[in-house]
Amino acid sequence: MSQARPTSPGTLAGELRVGANRLVRKLRHQRGQADLPEHQFVVLTALNKFGPMTPGALADLEGVRPPSMTRTVNALVEHGFVSKLANDQDKRQITVQLTPQGRNEIKETRRRRDAWLTKQLGSLSPEDRQTLAQASELLKRIAGH
Amino acid sequence: MSQARPTSPGTLAGELRVGANRLVRKLRHQRGQADLPEHQFVVLTALNKFGPMTPGALADLEGVRPPSMTRTVNALVEHGFVSKLANDQDKRQITVQLTPQGRNEIKETRRRRDAWLTKQLGSLSPEDRQTLAQASELLKRIAGH
DNA sequence: TATTGTTATACTCTATAACTATA
DNA sequence: TATAGTTATAGAGTATAACAATA
Structure with missing residues (x-):
């Protein structure tokens, strides 16, 4: 992953919201009975x-x-x-x-x-997983917990 | 944000799922009528x-x-x-x-x-926003879109 | 009076199954 | 027969309003 320009909070908000919503929806869909x-x-x-x-x-x-x-x-x-x-x-x-x-x-x-998500994450580079690990903490901080 | 040790896909899956779900829930709650x-x-x-x-x-x-x-x-x-x-x-x-x-x-x-989320993001460091921008792309890629 | 938890009820979003029209 | 979209119906998760018990 590379992202040359800094992202404004407003633009990022839209991107993050869509990304998080899609993942949550997909997880719900993948979840076993x-x-x-x-x-x-x-x-x-x-x-x-x-x-x-x-x-x-x-x-x-x-x-x-x-x-x-x-x-x-x-x-x-x-x-x-x-x-x-x-x-x-x-x-x-x-x-x-x-x-x-x-x-x-x-x-x-x-x-x-977490089998499905684990599999997806396993196909990412260690750097991308590191990014997502940091992002997970940020998401929780943003959400106020 | 710092995260010294590399995160295993399985552990990360749980962290990411919780973080994404909390953000989505919070966004739903903040959304205007x-x-x-x-x-x-x-x-x-x-x-x-x-x-x-x-x-x-x-x-x-x-x-x-x-x-x-x-x-x-x-x-x-x-x-x-x-x-x-x-x-x-x-x-x-x-x-x-x-x-x-x-x-x-x-x-x-x-x-x-996105006012609320933008405000939250504005309080983060540029580095953290960069992390979340990259994470947004990764989330969408993982979700298969 | 205020607080904690519950019940009653309704709304939103989602799904599966069955239907209609068309290919 | 198969496909695109819709209708009918139901289930899950959430909310507000009203209630009971207790502080």
Whole structure:
């Protein structure tokens, strides 16, 4: 990859938005039937990274509304990947925590679901992968997490 | 941004997927009410870039099924941003083309909708923007367009 | 009164299956 | 028979509004 001229923020915004949207769409299309939907999977990874959290905190973290997170968490409970724990200090709140099956699902799902993207990335040069690794961090920083 | 060790394709896949998904979700959240939905807007930009196309070609290009593209195109027709043109050689086909309003909408929408992302990008270093510019191209290449 | 989480409901975007018209 | 586009229908994910329980 070479890009001679510096890119203005405005022009870059359009390019980046299109690129990110296309990748996300393609990933959704490549995803196997057995995989958890992305929004469920990222909740597992959030719990894995930050530890047990309330549904409200998860909603804030993932940028969705509380009712949406309620549905996501309930789906994960039905799968047995998380459990809800009552909070004795504040009985309005509950804590969502990973189950052992949830931890295992993270490991297995990552292995399965990234197969296509891994293959694509493997065909790139180390330099391009380095670029994308840096970009991944930038994307997360931009998105405010 | 610095990233000392080379990143394996498998690890990078997970990082990139999360980063791209978070940005897309954030963009959706930041988008103004007046903006066209992304899937409609990208059709306008495709027509702007490649010229008039059939709905089927647009569906292939954007990675969606024909019925989905039918709905997207119909929404754009109702907005007056594209028009359908009969094909006399093959009466099964139609051609979708931009209207002058459609061309204007691209210009205006880009200015409006990328404001937030442009602002975020403006706070990055020129080096980071360069990284993201290269990454944008890589994302599109990976997504197969 | 304010906050946490949930339920009820609806909207958007997507898909598959079946249909129409044409090749 | 096959193809291009559409219609009918359903599923997934999201939202807002209203509600219950608790602080």
